[in-house]
Amino acid sequence: MADSLQTVMDYAVAVARKAGEVVQTALAGDRKVMTKSSAVDLVTQTDQKVEKLIIQSVKEKFPTHRFIGEESVAAGEACELTNEPTWIIDPIDGTTNFVHSFPFVAVSIGFSVNKQVEVGVVYSCLEDKMFTARRGRGAFCNGEPLQVSEQTDVHQSIIATEFGSNRDPEVVDKIFCSMKNVLKLPVHGVRSAGTAAINMCLVASGCVEAYYEIGMHVWDIAAGSLIVSEAGGLVLDVDGGQVDLMSRRVLAANNRSIAEKIVKEIVLFRPPRDDALDHKQ
Template sequence: MEDPWQKAYDFAVAVARKAGAEIRKAGESEIRVMTKRSTVDLVTKTDERVEKIIIGSLKEEFGEGTHCFIGEESVAKGEPCILTDKPTWIIDPVDGTTNFVHGFPFVAVSIAFAVNKELEFGVVYSCLEDKMYKARKGKGAFCDDEPIQVSDVKDINKSIIISEHGTDRSPEKVTKIFSTMQKMLCIPVHGLRGSGTAATNMCLVATGAVEAFFEIGIHCWDIAAGAVIVREAGGILLDVDGGPFDLMSRRMVSANNETIAKRIIKEIEIFPVVRDDAP
C-alpha cells in the first residue's frame, strides 16, 4: 500500500532545517526578549517569525482547510489547542527559548504530525548542533539518517536522568520539583542532567545518552515529536502516575524501558497543572 504520509514527513524535515537556519542567523544579531506567562517564560521575535515560516510553508504545501495546526506561539496568541481526528501539525518553532536568549547551545525546532489523534511522525532539529532527529511510526528512529536506539540499562543505580524546572516558579511547585530531584539523587542515580529543551532531552533518551527524561509542566508542542522518536528508538512513554501517556496532560515520563520508568515514577512528587486542551 502506498505510504500516505511520506511526503509530509520529508517536507517536515526540510522545513525544520530551514527553520533551524533562521534561528542560527537570528542568534547572530541582538535578540529582543519579551515575556509570556511570567518573567521567566521568555519569547522572542524569532519564535514568532519562525513559527510563521513553518506554518506558512506547511499551509502552502498541504492546503489550509484539510490540515490543522497547533503552534506554541499561535496558542499563546489565543488559537485553540485541541487535538481532533484531522491531520494536525504540532509545532514548537524554538524549543529552548531561554537557551536561545542566553546563547546556551541547545535549541531545537520540533515538528510532529498526528492523524486520528495518533502521532504519525516527529522531527526534532537540534539546530545549533546541526543534528536532525526523526522518526515515523513503525519505521524506526534516526539521527542524521543513522538508526538510534535507547540504552539497555535496567538498573536505576547505573542511570542518568534528565528533568527540568520549567517556568512556573511558585514556591510549592519548586519545592516539589526539588524534593523529587533530591529523592532521585539519593537512590542514587549516576547523575541528573537537563539540556533546557524538552525535545532535545527526549532525543537524548532515544540515543541512549541518558535513560529517562520526565517533567510536569511541559506542553504538547515540546514533546509531540520527541514522543515518536523515543518510541521508535525502543523506549516508552508513561504518565507521571504510571498511567498511559497523554499528550495534552502536560506531564510525562519518557524512558528506555518500563523498569526505569516505573522506578522513577515511585519518586515523582506530582503537582497539578492545567491541561493544554482545557476549555
C-alpha cells in the first residue's frame, strides 16, 4: 500500500498542477457564471471543465477507484464515502474568488481508503503553492515542511472562518454571533480567505491558529484536514468531538488549548449532511 500511495500522491500533484494551469488561463478570459443552490452559490464552466479533466485523467491511471466531485454531486451523482479507494475533488475551491479575481483559488484533491484520508493535495493556483501530505509522512508546501503555530494563548491568535452561501436569516445570525463571540475573546483578528482548503493550509503553515466553519462540504476539507494533522495540528467537529467529514462542520486548530476556547464560542447548527442531500433537486 505504501508504494501505491506514493503513486497516488505523485499523480495527484501532477493533475492538480495541470488543473491549476487551466484555472490560470481561464482567469485571463471570459468567466461565464451560473448559480446552483442560491444566487450566491456560484459555478463556472471552468469548475466543470477542471473536474472533468481531473476525473478523466485519474480514471485512465486508476480505473477501479471511486470519486466524489463537487460538480458531479451537483449534477445528481451520489455523495457517498465508502471503504473503497476514493478521490475527493474540489476543482475550484473559492469559485466566488475566481469570479472576482480575488487571489485565493485552490484545486483540492483528497484520497481516502477505508473512509480515512491518506493523501491530501491543495494547489493554490495564483500563489503557485503546492500543499501536500501523506498520512504519517508530514505536510509540505512546495517541498518545504509545514508546522502549525506554537501559540497557546487564544488572545494572541488569528482565527479564520467563512460565511458560506446560505443566506437564511437565522443561519446568518448564528454565523455572525459566533464571529462576534470569537472576536470578543478577544483575539488578534478574524480572517477569511474565501476557500476552506486554503484556510486549512494557513493553519498548517502557522499563519493562523484556527479555522472553523459550518456549512462547507467534504470536498472542501478532505485534503486540508490531512495537511493540518500532518503539520501537527488537530481537526475536530465544531462541538469539540470527533470530526465527521460528511457532517459539514469542522474546526482545525494548532493545538487543543486553542480549539477548546474556540469551541465554547461557536453557536451550533446542523446543516444537512453531504451524504443526505438530494442533489438532484
